[in-house]
Amino acid sequence: MSIYIIGYVLISIVLLLTVNFIAVRANRRKQWEEQDHISERATGHPYESNELIDATLEDTAVSEPALEYVTSAAEKRQEESSLQTIKKVKQDEPIPVGRILTVLMLGAFIAILNQTLLNVAIPHIMNDLNVSATTVQWVSTGYMLVNGVCIPITAYLIERFGTRTLFIAAMFLFTAGAVICSISTSFGLLMVGRVVQAAGAGIIMPLMMTVFLTVFPIEKRGQAMGTMGIAMLFAPALGPTLSGYIVEHYSWRLLFDIIIPFGVIDLIIAFAWMKDVIQKSNPKFDFAGFLFSTIGFGSLLYGFSEAGSEGWTSAIVLSTIIIGLISLAAFTWRELTTDKPMLNLRVFKYDVFALTTVISMIINMAMFAAMILLPIYLQNIRGFTPLESGLLLLPGAIIMGIMSPISGALFDRIGARPLAIIGLTITVITTWEFSHLSTDTTYGHILFMYVSRMFGMSFLMMTVMTAGMNQLPRHLNSHGTATSNTMRQVAGSLGTAFLVTIFSNRQEFHTADYANVVTTSNPIVSEKISALGQGLAQVAGLPSTAGNSLGVQVIYGTAAKQAAIDGINDAFIVATGIAFVALILSFFIKRVIPSGK
Structure with a gap:
């Protein structure tokens, strides 16, 4: 099978290069035609060739040095005039928004989908590659660490390389990583592929948000960001269903095989359609900031990820969290004192952005309660198959996909506060209902509660984030998206570790209680x-x-199952409290009209 995949990849690369060659030739031909047309518009007469200029000058009685001077000056003036006119015409050309969004949405969808595909397949990978449960978890942990480290530097990368070059590079890394994972015959090679994938995926989401905020005016951002929410919210819920079906009937490598063609297609259309929508500059690379950021976020994310299994008092957990906090303190000091920060933390001086970032972090923590705890309840306690548990999550994903653009349109009309209050009220109620699970809870009841919860969540994620981003000046968009995504990544990791710890500790407590x-x-x-x-x-x-x-x-066995269910219920009670805090904070969201500068 790997031979066929390698052949397929080689054919795809040849196809990509061929299409790119044709597109470049067509683009150059179009540029030549535009230059002739622009010259005619600038001078009022058709473009004159050098031969015509030479013939005209030869008819005049001038010396050879004077002839060279006049010819050089004429060519220089003509070139400057053409360049200025080309620049003006290009500024007047409309940005192909639809094409750019198609490229970005496809790339973001498969990148986010890829993050959730492997969760169900981990036991199969462990058996196939003959590794322990602790070792195989690095497939997810390593991906998360590299992803979290890459996000903070996206603001610098966007300003340095532009949106087109950066997206193509990120998509190439992501697709190449999928190819490596697909042909891997050892765990080490699989980890190499996952790291390469994460390096690309960590750039795509902040890049897409920055482009959306740039190309859409303030009054249309809500609907645009709601459309982007389809990729952000639908893909994670689709992942367990798709992977559950695949690992039951096929090899886990197919999870990467299905990603590769979409990545190649996105690369091809990116070469043809993707444009730079942000003015490139040449910012100085802040090496000290990058070093502090990498150590800080990497250590913090690793510490949080290990806390769920090792415990918060573990030496490795405490040491990595302390190192992470110290490094992040140094990173904060560095970014606030340097003239050209890698990640401009001054975005937090905008009150609505700061508030909505905190609310988004809390929502992310609460959202992970259902994503982590429900599969444990359904598969480990109730005995449902991965496919059955995945199918339970699918209707909620469909609801979010339908409602996300609608909630974005409502945001443009009424603002974020009413939507956040409604969404968080539904989230609090449904999360509380999940704290009453039992061995007799019906599949239909769980399905109804999860769909209702996702309906409430569809009013939250993109609307709250957009409300904060709307307050930022345009030149801080890339820094705002990088900061927001970094905070959400940290919150998701912290929320997972915290709720898993609550579940484990309370399960032990209830087990001891039942033992008596x-x-x-x-x-x-x-x-x-x-x-x-x-x-x-x-x-x-x-x-x-x-x-x-x-x-x-x-x-x-029944007592042990009941102790586990009680532990899950206690974790959902804590998640309810977390969501309630976000509900209180949502009353303070203001509607702002930024200058757009």
């Missing part, structure tokens, strides 16, 4: 074990002593 009650010395429990054992012995055709042993296992 569910014992053979308890006459009620002993009677139930005896009755259950007799029934199991009759069904299985076993002696009564063996039936009693099975009865004990069933009772203790």
Whole structure:
């Protein structure tokens, strides 16, 4: 299969180069035609060739030095005039917004989808590549770390290389990483591919947000960002369903195979359609800021990711979090004192941006409660297959995909505060309902509550973020998107670690509590074990002593399941409190009209 994939990739590359060559030739021909047309507009007569100028000058009685001077001066004036006119005409040319958004949306969708595809496939990767559970988690952890480190430097990269070059480079890295993962026969090669993928994916989302904020006027940003929400919100929920089906019927490598053709297609149309929408500059690279940022965010994200399994008192968790906090303090000091910061943290002086960033972080933490805890409940406790648990999440994703542009249009009309209040009220209520799960909770009830929760969430993510970004001047858009995405990444990691810790600790507490009650010395429990054992012995055709042993296992297993469910319910109670804090803060969101400068 890998041979076919390599051949497919080579064919795709040849096709890409061929299409690019044709597009470049066509673009040059078009530029030559435009230059002739522009020259005619600038001079009032058709473009004159050098031969005509030479013939005209030869008819005049001038010396050869004078002839060279006049010819040189004429050519120089003509070139300057043409360049100025070309610049003016190009400024008047409309930006192909539809084409640019198509390129960006496709790239962002597959990049975000890729993040959630592997969660279900991790057990299969572990068995296929013969690695431990601790080792295989680096497939997700390493991706998250590289992604989190790349996001803060996107503002510098956008200003340095422009949107077109940067997107093509990011998409190439992402697709190349998918190819490496697809053909990997060892865990080390798989990790190389994931790191390369993460380097590209970490750039795509902030880049897309910056382009959206640049090409759309203030009054249309809500609907535009709502459209972008389709990629941000629909892809993560589609991932578990798609990966659940694939790993049940095919190899986990197919998860990367399906990404490759879309990446190649996006690269091809990016070469043809993607344009620079932001004026490039030559900012000085802040190496010290980059170093502090890499160590700070990398250490902090790693510490949070390990806290869920190792515990908050673990030496590795405490040391990495402390190193991360110290490095981030140095990074903050550096960015606030340098004239040309890599990431301009002065965006936080804008009150609405600061408030909405905090609300977005809290929403992200609460959202991860359902994304992390529900699969544990459905698969580990209730025994649903990955595909069944994924299908439960799919209707909610469809609702978010439908509602995201609608909520964006409503944002343009009424602002963020009413939408945030409505959305967070629904989120608080439905999150509270999820804290009442049991072994008898029906699949339909869980589906209804999850769809309702996603309906409320569809009013939140993009509208709250857009409200904050609208306050920033245009020249801070790239810094605002990089900062916002970085904070959301940290909040997601922190929320996951925090809620998993709550779940684990409360599960242990409830297990110990049930252990004091569910014992053979308890006459009620002993009677139930005896009755259950007799029934199991009759069904299985076993002696009564063996039936009693099975009865004990069933009772203790039921108690362990109930302890896990109680731990999940307690984590959802905490998530409800987190969402309620965001609801209170949403009342303070103001509607601002920026200068747009």
